[in-house]
Amino acid sequence: MTLKQARRRFPLVPDEILRWAVENINDVQALERGLFRLEQAKRLQLKYAS
Numbered sequence: 001m002t003l004k005q006a007r008r009r010f011p012l013v014p015d016e017i018l019r020w021a022v023e024n025i026n027d028v029q030a031l032e033r034g035l036f037r038l039e040q041a042k043r044l045q046l047k048y049a050s
Contacts (some may be wrong), residue, residue, distance in 0.1 A: 001028055010035045012042040 003022050006007040009016065013035055 001031060006031075006035060010039045012046075013038045 001022060006013075006018050006022050007015075013021075016031060017038065018035070021031055021035060025034065
């Protein structure tokens with residue numbers, strides 16, 4: 001997965017975390033799973049922050 005693809009799929013994940021994950025996690029399934037969980041956490045944070 002490229003950084004551009006990851007940015008499109010996980011828009012709420014911060015840039016520095018996204019960049020680090022794409023560069024350092026070689027297993028695509030683990031990368032997607034981790035970024036998906038971060039995306040979910042950010043959605044919940046935004047939902048309950050208001």
